[in-house]
Amino acid sequence: MTENVKETFAPATGRAGRRGSVPVPAALVAKVRTLAPSMTRSMQRVAEAVAGDPAGCAALTVTGLAERTGTSEATVVRTARLLGYPGYRDLRLALAGLAAQQQSGGSPAITTDIAVDDPIADVVAKLAYDEQRTLADTAAGLDTVQLGAAVTALATARRTDVYGIGASGLVAQDLTQKLLRIGLIAHAPGDPHLAVTNAVQLRAGDVAVAITHSGSTGDVIEPLRVAFEHGAATIAITGRPDSPVTQYADHVLTTATSRETELRPAAMSSRTSQLLVVDCLFVGVAQRTYDTAGPALAASYEALAHRHGARRARP
Numbered sequence: 001m002t003e004n005v006k007e008t009f010a011p012a013t014g015r016a017g018r019r020g021s022v023p024v025p026a027a028l029v030a031k032v033r034t035l036a037p038s039m040t041r042s043m044q045r046v047a048e049a050v051a052g053d054p055a056g057c058a059a060l061t062v063t064g065l066a067e068r069t070g071t072s073e074a075t076v077v078r079t080a081r082l083l084g085y086p087g088y089r090d091l092r093l094a095l096a097g098l099a100a101q102q103q104s105g106g107s108p109a110i111t112t113d114i115a116v117d118d119p120i121a122d123v124v125a126k127l128a129y130d131e132q133r134t135l136a137d138t139a140a141g142l143d144t145v146q147l148g149a150a151v152t153a154l155a156t157a158r159r160t161d162v163y164g165i166g167a168s169g170l171v172a173q174d175l176t177q178k179l180l181r182i183g184l185i186a187h188a189p190g191d192p193h194l195a196v197t198n199a200v201q202l203r204a205g206d207v208a209v210a211i212t213h214s215g216s217t218g219d220v221i222e223p224l225r226v227a228f229e230h231g232a233a234t235i236a237i238t239g240r241p242d243s244p245v246t247q248y249a250d251h252v253l254t255t256a257t258s259r260e261t262e263l264r265p266a267a268m269s270s271r272t273s274q275l276l277v278v279d280c281l282f283v284g285v286a287q288r289t290y291d292t293a294g295p296a297l298a299a300s301y302e303a304l305a306h307r308h309g310a311r312r313a314r315p
Contacts, residue, residue, distance in 0.1 A: 028054070028098050030137030030256045031083050034239055039082065045069040046079040050091065055099035062088045082242065131272050137256030138273040142280070150251040151284035153233040157207040159185040161227065163195050163220045164211035171237075171274040172211050178282040181300045182293035192219035199223040202232035209235045213257065213270035215243020224248045237277050239270055253277050 032051040036044050046069050050057045057065055065088075066073045080091040114126055154160060160179060164172030172188040179186035189195040202208060208227030212220045215238040228234045228248040236249035239257050246252050255273035286293040 027137075027140040028083065028094050030141045033137065034141070034254065034256045035082060035241075038240055038242065039079070040075075042069075042071045042075045043079045043082065046071055046076050047083065050079075050095055054095040054102065058092050058095035058099055060092075084241075134256055134272050135276055138254075138276050141254055141256055142277065143252075143254070146251045146253055147277075147280060147284065150235045150253060151281060151288060153207050153235065153251070154179070154184075154209075154281060155285045155288035156205075157184070157233070158205045159187070159202075160207045160209065161195070161198055161202060161223070161232075162186065162188045162209045162211065163223050164188070165192070165217055165219050167271045168211040168213060168217075168220070168274065171271060171278055172209070174275065175209065175211075175278045175281065178278070179285070181297060182282075182286055182289060183296035184285070184289075189223075192222070195219070195223040196226055199226035199232075200230065202227045202230050204231040204233075206232040207235065208232045209237065210245050210249065211237045211274055212243075212245055213239040213255065213274070215240035215245040217245070221245050221248065237274055239273070253281075 029051045032047045036047055039047060046065065049065065049069050057068075060068060062073050062076050066076050069076070077088055080088045083091065085091040085094065114123055118126070160176075162172040162176050164170070169188070169190060176186040176188040187198060189198050199208060206227070208224055210220045210224040215236070221244055224234055224236065224245060225248045228250075233251075234249045235251045235253065236245045237253045237255060238245055239255045240246075241252055241254045255270060255277055257270045257273060286297075
């Protein structure tokens with residue numbers, strides 16, 4: 001590691017001193033769903049308690065919540081910080097806000113586990129609900145300050161490299177294709193060795209984007225680390241804001257995912273949330289560069305129009 005690598009739980013991180021904003025109350029449950037798998041069992045008990053009974057927990061002192069969950073005061077405070085709050089007092093305020101929102105008409109969560117013998121209509125309904133919830137959770141938890149900084153970096157980049165493997169690799173290709181359509185230089189090397197050799201060429205003024213739900217995919221972390229150490233601005237899109245990939249990211253964009261099941265692996269819902277973040281980045285960049293992006297989009301559409309027309313004309 002280099003001396004620039006940030007500490008995982010430090011309030012200020014990355015070369016630019018990135019500081020995340022406190023999550024709004026509506027994002028608390030989404031944060032718990034996203035982060036719970038990576039928590040210790042004692043922290044999970046605290047997180048599940050505050051998400052399951054925000055009104056009851058909001059009335060408790062830190063000592064009271066520790067006793068209710070069978071943990072320690074230090075565990076409660078660490079959980080609050082992991083969820084994005086400076087301290088327990090801030091978490092209690094968010095819990096009170098969440099309780100008020102729920103009392104004003106929030107609908108309870110429904111079970112969306114897919115069984116082997118489910119009718120296809122039920123499968124459609126459950127998947128649609130899961131996708132909607134994943135998108136809503138991602139939008140609620142997305143740090144717009146970090147998003148804006150990432151958009152600025154991409155809009156002014158000399159070139160952008162995007163790294164992803166497997167399902168995240170498909171999302172990396174999607175972001176690259178979108179940037180190319182508005183006249184920007186972007187690459188999404190599919191080979192891990194090529195990704196590293198490309199990253200070596202990056203400098204200040206370039207951007208590297210890593211997409212990994214787990215945040216621990218070595219083939220994605222390695223090129224981002226190389227780009228980081230060579231001075232490029234770095235962005236991580238991940239479902240784990242405390243994961244290894246964020247050590248080399250100037251800007252972290254967190255995605256949500258639904259609970260993983262046998263017939264619905266994490267790659268399915270994580271891809272949905274990653275694509276939402278990619279679309280937000282693209283629209284933001286297109287807005288910032290509209291003078292050139294607008295004509296580029298029109299030109300690419302016109303260049304392909306005859307192909308779409310020919311396709312429609314076939315019997």
